[in-house]
Amino acid sequence: MEKTEKKPNIIMILADDQGPWAMHCAGTPELYTPNLDRIAEQGMRFDSFFCASPVCSPARASILTGKMPSAHGVQDWLRSGNLDGEKFAAQGKENPYFEGYKQERKPISYLEGQPTYTDILAQNGYHCALSGKWHLGNSIEPQQGFQEWYTIGMGGCCYYHPDMVDHGEITVHHGEYVTDLITDRALEYLKELGEGDDPFYLSVHYTAPHSPWEKEHHPAKWIDYYDGCTFPSIPNVPDHPDLRTGAVYGTGKREENLRGYFAAISAMDEQIGRLLDAVEEQGLADNTVILFTADNGMSMGQHGVWGKGNGTFPMNMYDSAVKVPFLISWPGHIPANTVCSEMISACDLLPTILKLTGLSDKQPTGLPGRSFTELLEGRQLEHRDEVVIFDEYGPVRMIRTKEWKYVHRYPYGKHELYHLVDDPGEEKNLYGLPEYKKLVTQLKGRMEKWFCTYSDPAIDGVRSAVNGSGQLCRPGVYAIYEDPFSPKGVE
Template identity: 45%
Template sequence: MTGSRPNVIVIVSDDQGPWALGAAGNHEIRTPVLDDLALRGVRLDRFFCASPVCSPARASLLTGHVPSTHGVHDYLSGPPVGPDSRDYLRDLPTLTDALADAGYRLGLSGKWHLGANDVPRRGFVHWYALEGGGSPYHDAVMYRDGVAEHVTDYLTDVIADDAAAFIDAEQDQDAPFFLAINFTAPHRPFAGQHPEEFTALYLDCAFDTCPQEEPHAWLQTKDGAPVGGEADTREALIGYFASVTAMDAAIGRVLERLRIHGIEDDTIVVFLSDNGFSCGQHGFWGKGNGTFPMNMYDESVMVPFILSAPGRLPAGVVHDQLLSAYDLPATLLDLVGEDPAVFETGPGRSFAGLLREGAATEPERPVVVHSEYGPARMIRTRERKYVHRVPHGPHELYDLVRDPQERVNLAEDPAHADEVAELRRLLWEWFAVHSSREADGAALPVMGSGQLRPLDRDPLGAFDAPNWDGA
């Protein structure tokens, strides 16, 4: 067994808004397993992704760095498997590498989407990965240790069953395990994809928690129709909610294996999403790239986060400190008794002290979220959010105390000019410290068409620095 070192399970959902969780206050969505996990652990109420796009966000969860350091700026298209596919995190220190070096046995069930999805990474004794970044729920291609499998059963259950089998198989091992369970739920497609037992729960739902607002001014359209929108928003809402509830039930079956094997108290369980999602809030369907220019609304950049560690951390606690995906690798290493310093060379810092002691061990820092769709860069304090778009804007400033729904943009208000200047300065100084010249995307024309290859750059970094002082 594991001795003093706990097993670790990290469960990542795909495109789940922070609002789409019963424990977070949504009275319509049914997530009893996750709600119970929150009661037995710690829930973070203000946890942010590093980028509101899938691949960059996932790269940050593994490296503790932001896109302008790890170099994954966009969702990854191009060949996802085979000899022409690229490992975008090659030669970068990752959380899984550190755990492998610490003696953990690693397993993956579900989505990888960081290039070369068919190739097991170092330390993985089990690799069951989705071919690309998404798929229908009843027609998926998975790669088991490099060999393709065509799956027609419900994908959420397929991923959960594989994860449960890994837990069963690991009971004969002396070393602790790390298991990544990366669901595709609740990513589209929504309507007509999910088991009837779950869709039936929402046939009469009012969906008051997902108001369908007037179309956003930045909504992308083609032939008059929203790009990424839904032809039947009610059916899409039924599908979105059903997919979350089906995933919740699947997670319950995985966690039951811990109880059956008597290792529940020896296992840290983390649940979060890669990025947020709007289902009509602010007048669009999608995440950051649901609009152009890319949006940085809290629905897009905040994600649900739960961490349970029985006997190691308090239970039933909710923290509202500003924390980020780039903090996660250092925190998990800290919680398992390893030195987190390797993941604290960038912006990430372990928040294990907060989880253990129930109080912050250092002053709260602003969080930064960014994307190279434009690009857009955001700095958020407890009271203010500033969004800067290089080179021409539009920029945004929100008073989150008086305007928590982010409705009134104060960026051009002369009364707030000093605030804008100060937040812009802080943002510029943050990137001066935490981005690398080789990977900084501020002056690169990444527009959301998919990152086909590592970005071509002059090795001397011969491009202009962004103009933070202009419009």
């Protein structure tokens, strides 16, 4: 694939909190996603693709850098460091529909100094544009190789009252649906970039299907479409005993939650259709790689959890949270209508994108990921005797083989061991049974050796007070700790 005469364009479509199960083509027949199914039909769908951390900001940073959170330093969703809260308030632009600005102090570029694949693409002739969610700090200024920049002020927003960042200014768009706004700008970029001579990389980062899910937050067309649906494909079980109180909604609102969640996905799918149509109409399809994935997975009733990794406390590593949907198409290069069941990590994306674009020699050293372009060519993975997936969320870490999953919560537990062949639903925790003591020791030792290799001890997540409630500053030795007697903290 590196021998292509003209470097391919790349369109990366990224959803927010979309479970691996949450597509019609992934086995949820009541979910209407004809355009996601269209990408799958034109290319390859992966059914065992894993995020690096089951929460948005760390997972997004891992996609871009190819590093784990304990190496790039974004260890939880970013509750502060997105913008200058005082300046925003002084301009009279507070958004009454979104309270997150009260936690903001000063912008922090969390990935500053760390090479991302967008940096490498931009340094090698690509024009890089972002339309949609960033949530990696300093949302006001373009960074990491992006030349075009249209995002939201923080990580979340109200769907019909989004705060959009455009040319360094924030405007709250009351009454406009954020999914449509992101697509409109992406289409403008696509038209401009498609007419240029340079290859382009276009990130289209939706906030869907992240909460809120009440009916007033999504188009009536799609709320009505799911009105009366009982969602038979989704488990209907009691709330998990560790369900995080106040952060999620619970089984008592099951049908309302699922109606809004499904409506958000179908509304996004409709806009993805506009993008796919534009690619074809502009004659770009044959030389454009289209990827669709999500930052992290999502449990919408699975295991009685309503949320991602921080849907429970302590945080969880269920497959519904750590797996994500992944689709990729490139006519003439990737076989159409195929499904791959090999386990792949989001950390493998950077080397894969660089190989697809002929830039493997530009890859930073010391990264854990490996290119999976062999799979895209219909071949087996080379130089991988056994594929093992690792995940982390602060002091919670996971090692997963095709047969076993072990979850270790530092320092005291509780720990989990699942035999995935006999128990794919992760319902029977085998940890503590004497017959598995040796296996646990082996898995834990292998996991700790791997993280020692690929983590930075100065910011190691197992020594951070990560609890799923958000990150306020840089981690580890670089942290600025909160002063309990000052609302602004210690500067």
